[in-house]
């Protein structure tokens with residue numbers, strides 16, 4: 001398969017312009033693997049976003065009235081549409097990210113296809129009315145209901161590393177809950193979102209329920225001004241701005257931010273498996289995954305053997321422009337400034353005494369943007385490569401004395417997205433996992449928690465606020481409403497009401513003593 005560039009360009013532009021109306025100057029979308037142009041989209045201004053929000057609000061009640069079944073029908077059609085159009089979607093993702101065919105298929109198509117079905121099936125259960133029993137004396141005989149109601153209009157802002165999974169993916173539960181959604185994809189990778197909007201239209205989604213607001217940061221900022229909730233995925237730096245803007249408007253926000261995921265390898269680990277996982281989950285998507293393995297800590301007795309295995313595996317990786325399935329292992333660096341960050345972190349480490357065992361520099365004399373898979377040893381926490389998010393194909397490995405040191409160093413980070421520990425003693429592994437300050441911790445694996453849509457996925461510390469997936473991953477797109485129903489044969493006047501009488505008050509005081517005044521029961 002050759003990289004599709006021109007094919008997606010007219011689509012994207014026409015789709016966006018037709019849907020959105022007024023647009024500012026165009027944004028040209030680059031193909032990072034070839035240096036060519038993959039397409040162009042409008043850079044929408046605040047007025048265009050306001051217009052989209054109006055359309056979205058007008059469309060939402062009808063969508064909510066579809067009910068779970070009606071919405072599930074559309075989402076199930078979209079699941080099939082995605083598989084039927086997988087080659088076209090993969091070509092679009094590859095054209096704007098420069099990632100490999102497999103990175104697009106395994107981590108994007110597979111995710112979204114699963115998510116369409118998951119939310120269609122589980123939304124009714126996660127958002128079903130709950131009958132609640134209360135201990136409150138005044139509520140005896142009444143019907144108490146907790147109800148989830150869609151917020152109305154949800155804004156989703158996404159990053160460039162996973163245009164389908166991390167931009168569009170968060171729209172699926174918001175739609176399943178009955179909201180209208182406006183997605184502001186990254187200006188670096190907007191084409192996939194536009195293609196998915198086209199797919200949803202083909203599947204019968206009513207006009208205005210899902211729209212794509214292409215543009216840069218200011219378009220995202222404008223979106224926050226109009227929505228009832230903002231779901232943001234991106235850097236911690238921008239996440240803070242988004243949280244502040246949401247606070248000004250008193251709307252909820254959910255933030256999925258940066259990470260510096262540690263991996264701990266203990267002496268009794270299956271070293272072959274640990275080495276394969278270290279290499280795969282640090283290099284997959286060229287290391288541009290929020291939950292990539294970014295740093296490794298290995299117990300001294302197995303350090304040399306582990307380094308030997310990783311070195312051998314990393315030397316075999318093929319890096320370059322993807323030309324269909326199986327053509328390369330490591331794709332391009334999608335976002336130009338990311339190349340500077342990667343180079344800066346490697347240079348800083350080497351300046352401070354690190355040794356490069358594999359790679360260590362940009363791939364020269366190619367039209368695309370690539371960085372060599374890079375293995376670093378003799379690293380420590382004075383180096384950026386061990387403390388700041390690198391977001392590239394780098395694997396720094398540090399020797400540790402024991403598990404305690406591993407846990408301490410793993411937790412010595414402002415981030416807390418994912419983490420992993422490798423040991424044949426899974427009970428001990430679980431105990432260590434529980435001590436890691438991360439939203440997700442894997443024992444003898446990494447990243448796979450992300451594929452369990454039943455489990456919450458969210459960052460601790462500066463890695464985020466709230467979570468996606470699981471019941472919380474759809475309830476966040478709803479407000480909770482408490483409904484209390486008093487039966488028709490109720491007292492005409494409740495005992496506590498006017499006029500106050502000393503006798504009644506004493507009776508109520510006695511009741512309180514019986515209910516609450518007996519102290520702790522053993």
Ligand code: NAD
Nearest residue numbers: 158159160185186216217220221234235238256257258290
């Ligand atoms: P970024 O923060 O630069 O941009 C993210 C989005 O925010 C873009 O669409 C951008 O246009 C928009 N934006 C910029 N300024 C804005 C503003 N003031 N108001 C509203 N929107 C604004 O992030 P990026 O470089 O695109 O993505 C890489 C980062 O995303 C990495 O840190 C990575 O770890 C993180 N990420 C996290 C997860 C997760 O699930 N935790 C997943 C993927 C990526």
